[in-house]
Amino acid sequence: MSERIPKIVVVGGGAGGLELVTKLGKKLGKKGKAEITLVDSTSTHIWKPLLHEVAAGTLDSHEDEIEYLSQANCSGFRFRMGKMDGLDRKNKQISLAPTINKEGLEIIPRRHFDYDYLVIAVGSVSHDFGIKGVKDHCLFLDTTKQAETFQNKLLQAYLRAHTQGRPLDEGQLNIAIVGAGATGVELCAQLYEVSHLLTAYGLDEVKPTDVKITLIEAADRILPGLPENISAAAHEELSKLGVEVLSGERVVEVTPDSIKTESGKVVPAPIKVWAAGIKAPEFLKDIAGLETNWMNQLVVRQTLQTTLDDDIYAIGDCCACKWQGHDENVPPRAQAAHQMASLVYKSIRMRMAGKEAPEYHYHDYGSLVSLGRYGTVGNLMGNLSRGSMMIEGLMARMMYLSLYKMHQVALFGPFRVLMLSLSHLFRRSVHPKIKLH
Numbered sequence: 075m076s077e078r079i080p081k082i083v084v085v086g087g088g089a090g091g092l093e094l095v096t097k098l099g100k101k102l103g104k105k106g107k108a109e110i111t112l113v114d115s116t117s118t119h120i121w122k123p124l125l126h127e128v129a130a131g132t133l134d135s136h137e138d139e140i141e142y143l144s145q146a147n148c149s150g151f152r153f154r155m156g157k158m159d160g161l162d163r164k165n166k167q168i169s170l171a172p173t174i175n176k177e178g179l180e181i182i183p184r185r186h187f188d189y190d191y192l193v194i195a196v197g198s199v200s201h202d203f204g205i206k207g208v209k210d211h212c213l214f215l216d217t218t219k220q221a222e223t224f225q226n227k228l229l230q231a232y233l234r235a236h237t238q239g240r241p242l243d244e245g246q247l248n249i250a251i252v253g254a255g256a257t258g259v260e261l262c263a264q265l266y267e268v269s270h271l272l273t274a275y276g277l278d279e280v281k282p283t284d285v286k287i288t289l290i291e292a293a294d295r296i297l298p299g300l301p302e303n304i305s306a307a308a309h310e311e312l313s314k315l316g317v318e319v320l321s322g323e324r325v326v327e328v329t330p331d332s333i334k335t336e337s338g339k340v341v342p343a344p345i346k347v348w349a350a351g352i353k354a355p356e357f358l359k360d361i362a363g364l365e366t367n368w369m370n371q372l373v374v375r376q377t378l379q380t381t382l383d384d385d386i387y388a389i390g391d392c393c394a395c396k397w398q399g400h401d402e403n404v405p406p407r408a409q410a411a412h413q414m415a416s417l418v419y420k421s422i423r424m425r426m427a428g429k430e431a432p433e434y435h436y437h438d439y440g441s442l443v444s445l446g447r448y449g450t451v452g453n454l455m456g457n458l459s460r461g462s463m464m465i466e467g468l469m470a471r472m473m474y475l476s477l478y479k480m481h482q483v484a485l486f487g488p489f490r491v492l493m494l495s496l497s498h499l500f501r502r503s504v505h506p507k508i509k510l511h
């Protein structure tokens with residue numbers, strides 16, 4: 075009788091989950107040593123740090139998205155589409171909600187999948203902190219669909235302004251972005267670039283100066299999670315571009331046409347983006363009695379196993395893992411998700427061989443913030459710099475680009491990434507620099 079092979083289920087094919095299943099599939103799935111299943115609520119993957127470019131229109135999401143089914147086929151895992159909404163720890167089974175199409179028709183019924191090892195890698199969503207009006211009047215950048223919605227809205231606002239045949243109303247093209255973390259800051263620079271590109275591509279009844287971008291941050295400076303010199307450099311760059319930066323301003327209400335702050339400021343803006351903090355998806359709160367924190371994150375030990383169940387791991391933005399030697403948890407970043415995926419890959423293999431689960435140590439290599447073609451700033455951490463070293467210019471840009479390349483290499487290997495990069499260069503030489511539909 076053949077031996078039963080372990081079932082490994084990974085939920086969430088994002089920055090961490092997709093790298094993990096690809097590795098597991100290649101090493102275990104293809105050799106028949108384990109059955110690997112990836113579950114995701116969507117059918118394609120896009121690396122989330124690209125979403126602000128999708129929102130601005132400087133990146134066409136279809137160019138960079140990966141079909142899960144195709145990745146599964148080449149990498150030795152199987153893909154099942156569906157949204158996890160339940161967990162039965164006693165019977166070691168997850169449950170996926172039925173998939174309903176736009177017409178309300180059920181296309182995939184509720185399904186259950188058994189696991190021996192479960193890895194939850196469902197990322198995070200924006201946190202509105204219960205502030206009045208945010209959910210109803212702000213746009214978010216949590217998913218490709220939301221980023222595309224933003225892009226459509228921006229383009230429509232431009233087209234309307236270009237064709238209305240009269241001068242623009244006061245503040246007609248104002249954009250307010252709440253949250254001056256990397257996402258908010260990068261989006262500001264992208265939008266500035268877009269305002270120039272759209273005029274150059276013929277929507278010339280609108281002048282780039284008609285678009286007023288305001289960045290609102292509750293902390294006393296932008297990029298509060300990064301060293302002060304980087305924050306100052308980015309602030310200076312944004313001010314040069316004409317972005318109004320309001321720091322130390324806590325948002326208390328969002329209305330259909332404005333943002334109100336605690337100090338009494340009212341920022342008029344028809345387009346508003348919320349990028350001020352994250353939380354793990356709501357369904358994780360109290361799921362199957364596992365320990366979670368105030369942000370719905372699953373609390374994990376240093377091994378990335380959940381505190382109450384050794385066979386359930388959590389990685390990436392949806393987990394709360396103590397950052398050793400620091401007073402805080404490991405930050406929600408792509409580099410953390412990438413490192414966690416590598417650790418869990420190793421852990422599962424070691425446990426299958428009857429060994430102890432290894433511990434995770436987060437290595438912070440620094441952070442980079444891209445201001446589009448106006449520059450890149452960031453810091454390098456670790457052995458290279460003995461502490462934190464600020465970097466700017468071409469070197470910072472190259473390192474910023476290499477983050478995404480590393481993700482692609484983990485999925486496709488170096489040769490295919492080289493081919494992809496070349497084809498991308500050729501495409502760029504004939505396509506416009508911005509998506510115009």
Ligand SMILES: Cc1cc2nc3c(=O)[nH]c(=O)nc-3n(C[C@H](O)[C@H](O)[C@H](O)COP(=O)(O)OP(=O)(O)OC[C@H]3O[C@@H](n4cnc5c(N)ncnc54)[C@H](O)[C@@H]3O)c2cc1C
Nearest residue numbers: 086088089090115122123158196197390391406407408411
């Ligand atoms: C605009 C933007 C810019 C960013 N820039 C940077 C940057 O420059 N550098 C950096 O380090 N980090 C950046 N980040 C953060 C980074 O993207 C995240 O830290 C990283 O993607 C987290 O990886 P993850 O694997 O935990 O989750 P994700 O990559 O978010 O993937 C989660 C996956 O889970 C799926 N999913 C969610 N819920 C369910 C469910 N119930 N059932 C099934 N599937 C589900 C989703 O569809 C998704 O595919 C940025 C984030 C954003 C939004």
